[in-house]
Amino acid sequence: MVDEGLLSWLRLLLPWEPLWPLIATFMLVLAIYVRGLGRRSQLSDMPGALGFLTGLAMMYAVMQTHLDYLAQYMFFVHRGQHLVLHHLGPFLIALSAPSAVLAAGSPNWLRAAWQRLAGSLPVRAIYRVVQQPVIAGLLFVGLIYFWLIPSVHFDAMLNARYYWLMNLSMAIDGLLFWWLMLDPRPPGATPVTRGIGVRIAVLCAVMPPQILLGAWIALSRDVIFDVYAVCGRAWPISPMVDQQLGGLLTWIPAAMMSVLATLVLLRLHFRNERARRSPTPYPATSEAL
């Protein structure tokens, strides 16, 4: 006989609303990365692999397991979901600088197609615009604000199409932003590899608006997001407690990520400086984009 408890646990791993293209994308990236690790078989890839796989698993878990159900019916879980999609997951993935491993693991046709795509003029132009530091910072904060406009939030939670548009836009913007911030190549290596100072300025600039928004939600005396009452909550909890927890999750960990990234950048700066002064030149990396 199969253990009932085990079965119900396994059920929690299944998607609440399966999004097959998304699942396929995750599996493809995972397969390519693992293949790349095997092909390179370098011990120095291991810390990066840990970060990359953790980030990937986190992003998958909040979108395609039972956590997604809770995120749809509990405001604070939803805020946690976005923290993972927009901050934590992309942060870990960008920090792991996975381009070299992914390139090593890609079949030739995929690598060629990627290079064609990344090299095409419109893609390069769009990429340059969204990765312009001021625009990137505005997009990063703007998206958080946009999806939390009460009427927009209402529609996003009620309409399956908007819901996925919301989550995917957060995930993609998160990846773009943290890659721009944590790009390990020396500044100037590509047109979008910015100086450390500029990046730290952006990280500082995105902090206060997030703190403000989180504090406004956490300290509000009224229920701001009524869609969770409209749709019912996953379990009985006071709407105010739900909202306060959600506000705190928007407020504190989100801003902490900027501090963490600043520390990473300072370390990168000192490493770059040492490399510049030492006789051996900085090893060229094969990062795309």
Place this chain on the structure above:
Amino acid sequence: MNTRPLRLISLLFLVAGLTACGESEPPWRGHDITGVMPELDYNLVDENSEPVSAGAYAGKVRLLFFGFTHCPDICPVTLGRLKAAIATLEPAQRERIRVLFVSVDPERDPPEVLRRYTDNFGDRFIGLTGSQAQLRELTKRYRVTYGYGEKDKNGFYPVSHSSAVFVFDPQGNARLLFNQSLTVTDIAADLERLIDAGATVETRAKGRKVVAQAATGAGTANYP
């Protein structure tokens, strides 16, 4: 509710060719969910313990509401407001409305309890419930949920559930969502408009005009 940002997204989708919404008609008092939610469909148990499906009250404007009879606040208030709104309508209009009260607490709400409860609100109120599987299927269909709290020493436990009323036109298309902010007047106005639109469709169909044309004229969604 401010719909400007919504229009912005709608526009995005419009450009993407995914959806198109007409904006010529005056806005509803409730939240328009035409095309957003699927048409009415369920398999439940009625007040007589008989299995019942969505065809049962076809041709009526149906108001779907999830709750439980031990509910201390939201359910009685909402049902009371619906009762008051329906009372303001003409008798013929009233006959075209059914309120489907779906209990998500089948353990405490067997059919006979449900019948006694809905009888308090009038003939147009029908109690439905079902197995957990049936209830989960229906709630998921309308992107709502429910959950149970811990039992206290008297065996009472709270139930979280949707506070909204989903409104379906006589053809069973999802049309409106009434949330707690609507007044009795708002609800009555929207119901009247829906009933009248439904009546127009029926008359035109009887007049051997093209049914599909009448349906579009009434702003009916063609949700697959």
